[in-house]
Structure formats: C-alpha cells, structure tokens
Amino acid sequence: MAKVRIEEGHCPKCGSQDLEYGDSNLEYGDSEPKDQSIHYPYTCCNCDFDGEEVYSMEFAKHVSSDGLEVFPA
Numbered sequence: 001m002a003k004v005r006i007e008e009g010h011c012p013k014c015g016s017q018d019l020e021y022g023d024s025n026l027e028y029g030d031s032e033p034k035d036q037s038i039h040y041p042y043t044c045c046n047c048d049f050d051g052e053e054v055y056s057m058e059f060a061k062h063v064s065s066d067g068l069e070v071f072p073a
C-alpha cells in the first residue's frame with residue numbers, strides 16, 4: 001500500500017489533490033496570540049473525506065497604513 005503524504009493540498013486518506021475547500025475559518029485561542037490558527041475545511045472529491053487544513057499564525061511585524069515597515073524608535 002502506497003504511503004500517503006500528509007501535506008497541504010493532498011487528502012491525508014487517499015493522497016488525492018482533488019479537494020474542494022469551504023470557507024476559511026479564523027480561530028482565536030483563549031488569550032495567547034500564538035494559539036491563533038486558520039482552519040481551511042475541505043472535502044476530498046475522491047474519497048469523500050471531510051477534513052481541515054490548519055495553519056498556525058504567528059506575529060510577523062507592524063506596518064504603517066501605507067504599508068511601510070515600522071521599526072522601534
């Protein structure tokens with residue numbers, strides 16, 4: 001039996017890339033910013049597996065409203 005790769009864009013059950021994505025879903029943890037993650041629910045069109053891809057979010061930087069990076073004074 002072929003080993004199925006677990007990675008984004010691939011069904012973890014059958015390895016198909018024929019995934020149909022629903023609406024992304026931003027979830028905030030209780031308090032710590034490091035608990036934030038985005039869930040992308042999907043259904044595999046090949047084997048009907050329902051799952052979610054979960055992406056963790058981490059703070060990167062501040063930018064001003066015109067998109068310029070802001071450095072500490």
Ligand SMILES: [Zn+2]
Nearest residue numbers: 011014044047
């Ligand atoms: Zn599948």
